[in-house]
Amino acid sequence: MKAPVSHAALLASVALPLLLAACGGGGGGGSASSSSLAVTVTGLTGLDADVTVTGPGGYSEHLTATQTLTGLARGTYTLTAGTVTDSSKPGLGRGPGGTLGPEHLQRHPLQPVQTVAVDGADAAAVVYPAATLRVDIPVAGTPSTTVPMTFVLAPAGSFTMGDTTYTNAQPTHTVAIGQAFYAAETELTQAQWTAVMGSFVDDDHPVAMVSWDDLRKSGGFLDLLKAAVPAKNFRLPSEAEWEYLCRSGTATAYFFGDVETSLDTYAVRGASATASVKSKHPNAWGLYDLLGNVWEWTEDDYHVNYNTAPTDGSAWVDSPLRGANRSQRGGGWSDTSAANFRSGFRNYDLPAALNVSRGFRLVMAVP
Numbered sequence: 001m002k003a004p005v006s007h008a009a010l011l012a013s014v015a016l017p018l019l020l021a022a023c024g025g026g027g028g029g030g031s032a033s034s035s036s037l038a039v040t041v042t043g044l045t046g047l048d049a050d051v052t053v054t055g056p057g058g059y060s061e062h063l064t065a066t067q068t069l070t071g072l073a074r075g076t077y078t079l080t081a082g083t084v085t086d087s088s089k090p091g092l093g094r095g096p097g098g099t100l101g102p103e104h105l106q107r108h109p110l111q112p113v114q115t116v117a118v119d120g121a122d123a124a125a126v127v128y129p130a131a132t133l134r135v136d137i138p139v140a141g142t143p144s145t146t147v148p149m150t151f152v153l154a155p156a157g158s159f160t161m162g163d164t165t166y167t168n169a170q171p172t173h174t175v176a177i178g179q180a181f182y183a184a185e186t187e188l189t190q191a192q193w194t195a196v197m198g199s200f201v202d203d204d205h206p207v208a209m210v211s212w213d214d215l216r217k218s219g220g221f222l223d224l225l226k227a228a229v230p231a232k233n234f235r236l237p238s239e240a241e242w243e244y245l246c247r248s249g250t251a252t253a254y255f256f257g258d259v260e261t262s263l264d265t266y267a268v269r270g271a272s273a274t275a276s277v278k279s280k281h282p283n284a285w286g287l288y289d290l291l292g293n294v295w296e297w298t299e300d301d302y303h304v305n306y307n308t309a310p311t312d313g314s315a316w317v318d319s320p321l322r323g324a325n326r327s328q329r330g331g332g333w334s335d336t337s338a339a340n341f342r343s344g345f346r347n348y349d350l351p352a353a354l355n356v357s358r359g360f361r362l363v364m365a366v367p
Helices: 007-023 190-197 212-216 221-228 239-247 260-266
Strands: 035-042 051-055 059-063 067-072 075-081 084-090 104-107 113-118 121-127 132-139 142-154 157-161 173-177 181-184 295-301 326-329 347-349 363-365
Touching: 035 051, 035 113, 059 067, 075 121, 113 121, 132 190, 132 221, 142 190, 142 239, 142 363, 157 239, 173 239, 181 239, 190 221, 212 221, 239 295, 239 326
Parallel strands: 035 121
Antiparallel strands: 035 067, 051 059, 051 075, 075 113, 084 104, 132 142, 142 181, 157 173, 181 363, 295 326, 326 347
């Protein structure tokens, strides 16, 4: 026979669930509550944002500006930010007479997709960085004089890396770039190099005859540049980032298509020397000289194929000891073979090696 239930125990058995419900406890994710999510959108002055918030129970709300969402159920919410078109400005990838790239300027979010656990008063930020960013480099010995460097925002996204034509560019594989980042509009010029290294020369040809070690060693170019402009984290692109920049949303052999007929519109090649940067048309993202002029160093150690290559866009660096060679991309002014300019074509050299047709391009995280 069961023991009798006391009056106090009976009251507790009724009151406890009521108390849990009133406090929002005792239920699974998605139960009703007074939770809120303050979504702050920055960087789109004068433009409507494109942010969709989805969550438990089929919740969906589209935002065009900063807004606080109230009366939310507890749980995980996903914020998906889309590209915004600024019809008041021309697209970056349309050079003189060129047809690549959107007609109007595209504004990309720093992070297209993010999740937020909502349980109370929570907040999230959707950031649209500037489409271009100018960095002024003080000239060594004359800091009142500066040399500008323009960076272009590369959107977050994914692409298929590799080229089935070459064994060292296989297997092809998907690489996901999780956040937007800035890439230099051009290869580093002689003016930008000498502004940092000394003996300034105002010359807009790409710097060449620089080794990977010249850039990356302690006290080398990158260290000196960061000391001169400490607010920016300059670096070499990974090989995956370089190909992502070159392809600029395309999956063809070249960023302008599968046929090499138009190559000379975009690449300095078969020449007697380097040409001024921006002598040719840019790709769809407004980046110049990714094909031709000078080969470009990347951060990666060179590997003979893509087996076990990273899929997140990070540099493939051997550890604990670096590999013997470093990857380089893009082709140079002396090259004539169209194959060298395919988006997936790979090359390499020793980190201490110098070459009259090799330079580099910088990238950096969004400040």
